[in-house]
Amino acid sequence: MLPEGPVARNQLSVFYVTLWVSIFIFLTVGGVLAYAQIRFRVKKGQEDDDVPPPQTHGHPMVEIGLIGVSILLLVIIAVPTIRGIWFQYDTPEPEDALVVTVTGYQWWFKFEYPELGIVTANELVIPTDRPIHLDLRTLDVIHSFWVPKLAGKVDLIPNRANHMWLQADQEGYYWGQCAEFCGESHANMKFRLVSLNEGDFEAWVERQTGEARNVSDDATAMTWSDLDPKIESASLEESDFSKPEVSSFEGWKRQQFPMGEETPELIEQGRKTFVDQKCVMCHTIRGHGAAGIIGPDLTHFGSRTTVAAGMLDNTTDHLADWLSQPEEVKPGNIMYRDGYVINKTELSEDDVQALVAYLHSLK
Ligand code: CUA
Numbered sequence: 244m245l246p247e248g249p250v251a252r253n254q255l256s257v258f259y260v261t262l263w264v265s266i267f268i269f270l271t272v273g274g275v276l277a278y279a280q281i282r283f284r285v286k287k288g289q290e291d292d293d294v295p296p297p298q299t300h301g302h303p304m305v306e307i308g309l310i311g312v313s314i315l316l317l318v319i320i321a322v323p324t325i326r327g328i329w330f331q332y333d334t335p336e337p338e339d340a341l342v343v344t345v346t347g348y349q350w351w352f353k354f355e356y357p358e359l360g361i362v363t364a365n366e367l368v369i370p371t372d373r374p375i376h377l378d379l380r381t382l383d384v385i386h387s388f389w390v391p392k393l394a395g396k397v398d399l400i401p402n403r404a405n406h407m408w409l410q411a412d413q414e415g416y417y418w419g420q421c422a423e424f425c426g427e428s429h430a431n432m433k434f435r436l437v438s439l440n441e442g443d444f445e446a447w448v449e450r451q452t453g454e455a456r457n458v459s460d461d462a463t464a465m466t467w468s469d470l471d472p473k474i475e476s477a478s479l480e481e482s483d484f485s486k487p488e489v490s491s492f493e494g495w496k497r498q499q500f501p502m503g504e505e506t507p508e509l510i511e512q513g514r515k516t517f518v519d520q521k522c523v524m525c526h527t528i529r530g531h532g533a534a535g536i537i538g539p540d541l542t543h544f545g546s547r548t549t550v551a552a553g554m555l556d557n558t559t560d561h562l563a564d565w566l567s568q569p570e571e572v573k574p575g576n577i578m579y580r581d582g583y584v585i586n587k588t589e590l591s592e593d594d595v596q597a598l599v600a601y602l603h604s605l606k
Contacts, residue, residue: 433553454530513601
């Protein structure tokens with residue numbers, strides 16, 4: 244697991260300094276101890292009730308020497324550690340940094356880009372080679388933000404404004420995980436981080452700032468290739484949601500665009516189901532009249548590669564599983580507890596199919 248950004252690299256270098264110093268101390272102390280035990284053990288023929296060896300009461304030069312070596316070893320650890328703390332605390336070039344507010348919920352992450360007016364869930368998309376300043380908040384319990392390849396964990400603490408920064412060297416698709424026990428689905432609170440080159444990031448911003456795609460009004464808007472011709476390829480044409488992708492990152496790129504066959508009538512039916520089943524009470528879909536703020540913003544849900552806080556790939560089957568039995572997928576989740584149970588929601592197979600088609604059309 245190699246670091247892929249300056250913060251993770253700095254943390255790894257501090258770890259190695261500490262590790263090498265610890266190994267040195269272990270070998271030195273252990274070596275002296277082993278030597279003394281072997282050299283001065285009771286030998287054959289010797290009585291073990293012999294008179295004790297001559298006793299000494301300290302050796303000033305040895306003691307001063309040991310104190311000096313201990314201080315030196317601590318300084319060797321302290322200097323890079325303190326420099327690392329400063330380096331990791333202050334976002335470099337704050338004017339150039341992209342600010343993202345991360346909010347933890349039981350059990351998912353909300354990512355807001357205040358300067359860009361974008362809100363996403365469980366997928367943090369960033370440009371490469373640019374510092375990302377993260378403001379870490381939580382609306383319920385303590386969570387912890389962790390993308391192992393890019394930066395160590397920082398907690399999201401109620402009533403406390405924590406922050407951190409990170410940066411990605413190159414394009415990629417990274418795993419993230421809540422790293423602080425936060426309730427029964429803590430282990431299921433995952434997310435992804437996607438880093439894009441500048442051009443792709445700008446194209447992503449352009450798509451995300453728009454309202455949700457509307458298939459019934461504009462059935463011709465089946466491909467967005469005119470928006471970003473780079474991503475058009477033969478494989479894009481034939482890909483569908485249930486097909487295994489070549490790589491997570493390629494899969495993410497494909498997911499940004501409408502794929503395969505779409506049935507406008509089914510999508511329209513799903514849009515009605517979304518209202519009838521009161522999904523609109525908790526979710527926002529900009530441009531479709533849904534403005535709930537309890538659950539994740541779904542305006543561009545179809546462009547995300549995962550569902551249920553990063554637990555499942557966002558395929559037709561998985562989304563259907565999540566909608567028909569949320570409690571099985573992510574135990575304790577609020578959609579089930581405060582939605583399905585209270586509203587006595589019962590989705591027929593048709594409802595689920597229509598909802599899946601509708602949600603996947605939201606690019
Ligand atoms: Cu959120 Cu653990």
